Amino acid sequence: xxxxxxxxxxxxxxxxxxxxxVFLILCITQVTTAQGSERxxxxxxxxxxxxxxxxxxxxxxxxxxxxxxxxxxxxxxxxQVIEGAARILATTLARREKPLYNYxxxxxxxxxxxxxxxxxxxxxxxxxxxxxxVQGGGDCPEMSIGxxxxxxxxxxxxxxxxxxxxxxxxxxxxxxxxxxxxxNKQSQxxxxxxxxxxxxxxxxxxxxxQIASTSSGQVFLLQKSQVNQVLxxxxxxxxxxxxxxxxxxxxxxxxxxxxxxxxxxxKELTVSVSGERPYIKLIxxxxxxxxxxxxxxxxxxxxxxxxxxxxxxMPGMWKxxxxxxxxxxxxxxxLSSLDFVHGFSRTPTLNMKTTSHRPVQGIPTYILLxxxxxxxxxxxxxxxxxxxxGQRLVEVPLVLDTNHPSLYNVSGFVPPNKEFFYVKVEGIxxxxxxxxxxxxxxxxxxxxxxxxVQMPETTYGFxxxxxxxxxxxxxxxxxxxxxxxxxxxVGQQLYFSESRTVQYRVESASxxxxxxxxxxxxxxxxxxIAQTFLDIKGK
Numbered sequence: 026x027x028x029x030x031x032x033x034x035x036x037x038x039x040x041x042x043x044x045x046x047v048f049l050i051l052c053i054t055q056v057t058t059a060q061g062s063e064r065x066x067x068x069x070x071x072x073x074x075x076x077x078x079x080x081x082x083x084x085x086x087x088x089x090x091x092x093x094x095x096x097x098x099x100x101x102x103x104x105q106v107i108e109g110a111a112r113i114l115a116t117t118l119a120r121r122e123k124p125l126y127n128y129x130x131x132x133x134x135x136x137x138x139x140x141x142x143x144x145x146x147x148x149x150x151x152x153x154x155x156x157x158x159v160q161g162g163g164d165c166p167e168m169s170i171g172x173x174x175x176x177x178x179x180x181x182x183x184x185x186x187x188x189x190x191x192x193x194x195x196x197x198x199x200x201x202x203x204x205x206x207x208x209n210k211q212s213q214x215x216x217x218x219x220x221x222x223x224x225x226x227x228x229x230x231x232x233x234x235q236i237a238s239t240s241s242g243q244v245f246l247l248q249k250s251q252v253n254q255v256l257x258x259x260x261x262x263x264x265x266x267x268x269x270x271x272x273x274x275x276x277x278x279x280x281x282x283x284x285x286x287x288x289x290x291x292k293e294l295t296v297s298v299s300g301e302r303p304y305i306k307l308i309x310x311x312x313x314x315x316x317x318x319x320x321x322x323x324x325x326x327x328x329x330x331x332x333x334x335x336x337x338x339m340p341g342m343w344k345x346x347x348x349x350x351x352x353x354x355x356x357x358x359x360l361s362s363l364d365f366v367h368g369f370s371r372t373p374t375l376n377m378k379t380t381s382h383r384p385v386q387g388i389p390t391y392i393l394l395x396x397x398x399x400x401x402x403x404x405x406x407x408x409x410x411x412x413x414x415g416q417r418l419v420e421v422p423l424v425l426d427t428n429h430p431s432l433y434n435v436s437g438f439v440p441p442n443k444e445f446f447y448v449k450v451e452g453i454x455x456x457x458x459x460x461x462x463x464x465x466x467x468x469x470x471x472x473x474x475x476x477x478v479q480m481p482e483t484t485y486g487f488x489x490x491x492x493x494x495x496x497x498x499x500x501x502x503x504x505x506x507x508x509x510x511x512x513x514x515v516g517q518q519l520y521f522s523e524s525r526t527v528q529y530r531v532e533s534a535s536x537x538x539x540x541x542x543x544x545x546x547x548x549x550x551x552x553x554i555a556q557t558f559l560d561i562k563g564k
Contacts, residue, residue, distance in 0.1 A: 086126035087212075088180035089113070089263060092172045093157065094190035095132045100159045101249045102189055102219055107154050109256025114147045116260045124265040129179050132157055133172035135164055135195060143179050165222035166195035166229050170203055173214060173236065177206040183465060184212040185263050186242075189252075191220030193229035200232040204469075207240045208382055211465045215242040215259075219249045238413050239445055239467045241272045243299040243354050245330050258325045258332050262295070268364050269463040271357035272447060273415035275300075278350040285343040288460035290363040290398065294338045295324070296345065300353020303331040310341025340458045362398040364462055365405070365450055369440075371523065375432060385501045386470035387549070389437035394423065394450065396431045405433050405452035412446050413467060423450070445469045473501035475551030478544055486538065488563040492531040496544035496555060499524040504548035511540045534561050 093099070093106065117125055128150035130142040142153045169190055176186050194200075207214065216233050224230065237244050245255055268291075271283065278301065287294060287310075296305050307315045315321045315335060325332040347355055368380020370391045377395060384390040396405055410419040418441045426432040440446075445467040454460050477499040486492030498506060498521070506519045508529045516529060527546075531538045543556045 082126055082181070085124075085183075085265060086181060087124050088127050088129050088184040088186075089117075089125050090129035090131065090176040090180045090184060090186040091154070092131045092133065092169070092176050092186065092188040092190075093154075094134060094167055094169065094192060095157055095159045096134045096161055096167065096192070097159050098191055098220070099189070102191070102217075102252050103154075103157060103159055105252040105256065106189055107151070109253055109259070110151055110154055113256065113260045113263060114151065117263055118147065120264070122265040124263060124267075126181060129176055129184075130154065131172045131176045131179075133168050134161060135167050138168055138172045138175060141175060141179060165192045165220075167192045168196050169194045170196045170199040170232060170236075174199060174203050174206060177203065177210055177212060177214075180210070180212060182210045182212065184210065185259075186212055186214045186240075187259060188214065188216045188233075190216070190218060191249075193222045193224070193227055194232045195229060197229045197232040200235060203236055204239050207236065207466050208468045211382075212240060213242045213465065214240040216244040217252060217255050218244060218246050219252065221246065238274050238354065241269055241356060241447075241463075241466055243297060243330075243356060245299055247327055247329060251327050254325055254327060255330075261324055261334065262358075264360060266360050266362050266364075268359050268361045269356075269465055270294075270359055270461050271355065271415070272413075272463060272467075273411075274352075274354050274413050275349070276352050276414075278348075278352070280346065280348045281355070283345040283347070285345045285357065286459035286461055287338045287340055287343050287359075288361075288363065288454040288458040289340045289456045290361045290454060290460070291338060291340075291359045293334065293336050293360040295332065295334045295356075295358045296347075297325075297330070297332040297356045297358075298347055298349060298353055299330045300349030301329055301351035302349060303329070303353060304346075304348040305331055305333050306346040307333070307335070308344040308346075309339050310343060311339065340456070342459070363454065363460065364397050365394050366397070367392055367394045367448055367464065373434065373436075375426065375429060381471075383468050383471050384440040386442065386472050387439065388502055390440050391437055392435035392448075394433040394435075396433065396452075399431065399452070400455040401430065403453055403455040405450050407451050408435055409449045409451070410441060410446045411449055411463075412441075412444055418444075418446055423452075440470050443469065443472075471501060473548065473550050476500040476504050476546040476548055476553050478546050478553040478555040480544055480555040480557040482557065484542075484557045484559050486531065486534040486559055486561050488535060488561055489533055492534040492538065492559060492561070494529045494531070494542050494544075494557060494559065496527045496529070496546075498527055498544070498546045500546065500548050502548050502550070504546050507545045507547075509543045509545065512543075515542075531559070534559075536561060 127145045130153050144150055214236050221230055233244050320335050322334040324334050368377050369384040370380045373391050380393055405423045408421050408423055409417050421435050423433040447467050448464040450462050452460055479497045484494050503522045506527050508516050539559055539561050541556055541558055543554055545554045
């Protein structure tokens with residue numbers, strides 16, 4: 026006992042309490058400092074947010090992403106986007122089915138991108154828009170592709186991404202990485218452009234067209250005073266249960282006529298054309314031209330774009346006539362719960378989790394489709410792969426799995442070699458009306474690389490027992506394996522169709538079995554080698 030009657034135990038307890046209090050003060054100070062820094066960076070929410078990671082994101086939710094050019098010439102655009110965003114959010118939040126889970130804002134100019142805002146709070150999103158400061162300019166191309174890539178990375182799958190700029194891309198060499206992300210995220214990218222640096226044939230502008238074509242988006246070229254009109258269309262376009270019916274590009278001005286099936290589950294029909302002096306004509310199954318007096322809504326009409334919509338269209342076969350005086354793009358979408366998801370595999374499967382978004386080049390491929398809200402006797406009948414111009418590349422029948430009435434299979438076929446293609450299905454709904462559905466984005470094959478080969482640095486065996494060497498080979502296409510010891514081939518060349526762990530056995534290990542063993546795997550794209558040293562114990 027110390028003087029004053031205070032025990033050592035009590036002093037130690039007080040000391041621990043003091044340390045804990047100091048620890049809490051330090052933690053609070055760090056959090057406050059971090060929050061202050063966060064505010065300076067435009068309230069950026071980091072890519073890893075534990076609270077967000079634990080939240081249960083509703084199935085089918087999407088992000089609304091604005092990628093905005095903040096050079097000085099974009100001031101008029103910004104004013105309209107701020108006003109338009111308020112209307113978009115008010116409309117989407119008032120809907121019974123709320124399609125948006127969060128909001129992403131990616132400002133950019135040359136040479137900087139960001140800071141990025143990701144938030145579930147629509148008020149914060151609007152405030153961040155109002156806080157944007159347009160500045161600088163003069164050098165027309167901007168770092169837009171990197172900003173689009175960042176928006177795709179930060180947004181949820183199946184999201185709505187809108188790019189606002191008056192300049193072509195400076196960093197168009199990043200286009201391939203963006204196209205890859207689009208195929209994985211299945212998101213749509215739409216460009217709202219009030220300038221193009223005076224050259225629409227430049228690779229920096231062509232990159233926008235390629236991104237839009239692949240994502241079933243479009244490039245809208247307009248006057249600065251017309252941005253608000255496009256945003257009014259965005260307000261209508263951002264909805265749950267959006268389905269694609271038709272997506273095609275044309276390299277020149279022409280007139281195209283389509284027979285367009287409308288099924289009983291389709292509750293809204295939208296036709297969008299982007300090109301010089303566009304023209305759209307719709308004739309319903311009763312043979313009547315639809316106009317503003319009998320159901321046609323003109324959502325956008327400017328010199329280089331036209332968009333029309335029809336609510337609760339009559340089921341049956343419609344006629345669509347589209348015209349433009351220049352190269353143009355056509356997108357036909359609708360609102361419906363009748364849709365499909367699909368995946369590619371190298372062997373037959375009934376598990377969508379074992380499939381991938383893209384097929385592998387040059388090998389037999391299987392497709393698994395899962396129909397949503399297709400009520401019997403409705404059924405899917407065939408699958409087509411269409412290029413970006415709507416031309417059929419592959420047509421195959423769909424086989425219904427009798428044990429799983431929503432699942433359909435496509436037997437092995439070799440996918441198109443290199444060009445982008447859309448997956449389209451046709452079928453009959455429960456009331457006998459024909460329907461079309463097209464995947465949200467175009468895809469291309471995965472071009473396989475050389476095998477990846479791994480072995481442990483050392484493999485241990487025991488004298489006079491069997492020793493097994495393991496070689497993990499990962500390859501997207503068939504491959505062969507040749508083992509060797511100290512540079513000399515051992516055993517026969519082996520052939521495999523899928524990734525696996527390849528074994529080599531030494532039946533009765535001895536001191537003479539020790540050495541460097543190599544596993545050489547080769548496929549059509551190249552070869553790779555890994556090695557291990559076999560160390561025999563108990564000699």
